[in-house]
């Protein structure tokens with residue numbers, strides 16, 4: 259009939275609704291004389307077709323016949339669209355069409371024109387409905403063993419599970435293939451926590467769309483069928499507000515307290531911030547960060563406020579026994595028991611608020627928990643900061659608490675730095691220091707903030723040089739605000755009020771801290787905030803430094 263040269267269009271039309279089909283796919287369908295595809299798919303795109311277009315809707319099992327028919331018609335001069343849902347190159351018709359072309363000896367140079375039109379594949383459409391579960395390295399695995407040996411599929415599931423890929427399982431289950439998804443779950447559970455987030459998306463962007471948020475242990479208790487894609491999170495994926503979110507990377511540092519202390523942008527690219535990265539000179543990567551040692555995020559930050567519902571289970575007795583047996587017999591366990599990532603757990607310890615004495619037992623415990631790979635750093639803030647690579651922060655805090663250490667988060671938090679109260683001679687104000695510690699220590703703030711608390715007018719622990727200074731004198735308290743604790747332009751705090759009664763000092767300080775927390779800019783230390791807003795807690799700023807001229811010299815100058 260037609261004189262024009264035939265063309266073969268292999269079109270992925272996306273998940274199923276018209277908003278998610280590409281403009282080129284619509285155009286390609288419109289310019290085709292013939293549409294060849296599985297009947298259900300043809301029905302989905304029916305509305306963009308015209309009555310003149312011939313539709314060949316064959317059954318699902320006749321894929322090869324469809325591809326052959328398409329080629330034949332294109333040779334006759336027709337423009338033929340072969341359609342797939344999602345992307346035609348993902349378990350779709352594109353590969354099959356090329357297989358037929360190869361068989362016929364087709365080449366681009368002298369054969370009919372072929373165009374593969376990309377579409378949104380199920381991994382993407384389903385992910386969008388679940389939140390952001392894919393984000394990081396991911397793979398798709400089809401559980402259909404019609405054309406692929408099951409033992410190869412098993413290997414792929416195992417490899418993906420082992421390598422901590424986010425996984426989208428296509429063709430998870432059909433009327434006859436019901437066992438595959440059960441086996442897949444079993445393999446995944448050997449490497450990933452039972453509470454790894456799993457999303458089941460049925461008929462994304464189609465009628466009867468259904469979304470189920472579940473986890474690896476529970477996923478089989480929900481309906482999974484031919485039209486479902488199963489999205490399995492990696493070891494750091496988490497649930498939040500009925501969404502599955504996979505972070506962009508693996509969090510490395512944690513501290514105590516309710517918020518994570520993420521690295522600041524300028525710290526991120528430093529080598530120390532990426533101890534797991536491939537060394538550009540030696541070509542080596544740290545073994546510590548291989549997945550033999552992977553850790554779940556929730557374990558690393560037991561108190562974090564982001565709701566992370568999964569918790570890696572502790573090793574079972576059986577697992578420990580098999581590991582022990584493996585050590586004795588010299589055979590390494592074949593499989594990794596748990597997917598865990600070592601992170602560096604940072605926290606600060608001190609022997610107390612007023613107490614400055616460590617016990618031998620505390621020092622022994624410190625050495626034990628820090629081990630060979632951790633560090634302990636003695637700081638000017640009456641604390642030792644610990645950095646310990648671990649998969650089990652809870653075990654560390656348990657041991658330290660058992661020997662009566664005071665544990666505090668590090669970073670931009672509030673610290674109470676009390677004096678030694680002359681070793682018991684000037685003890686009257688210690689209860690107030692303790693109460694202040696209990697109420698405020700560890701509060702996260704825009705910038706670190708130290709409260710100096712000294713038990714007599716000598717103020718020999720230099721309370722007046724801390725962000726907030728409290729000095730006990732003659733049964734009452736004097737308050738200092740806004741010291742600049744470091745730098746050549748450093749100075750003491752402004753004495754804002756003297757003779758404050760015991761029952762008023764803590765509420766007053768709390769109010770100042772809350773005001774600062776609520777209103778300061780990120781990274782703005784208290785003295786800067788006070789200087790900028792000119793008033794805090796009802797106290798007015800006095801510029802004590804304006805008469806003195808000192809050239810500011812930052813670190814290193």
Ligand code: SAH
Nearest residue numbers: 344345348350379380428429461462484486
């Ligand atoms: N070419 C398609 C995949 C075809 S294989 C694509 O790129 O998306 C068929 C499998 O894809 C189904 O078993 C299901 O797992 C998945 N799938 C396709 N469309 C889907 C949709 N709208 N919602 C959920 N899963 C879908």
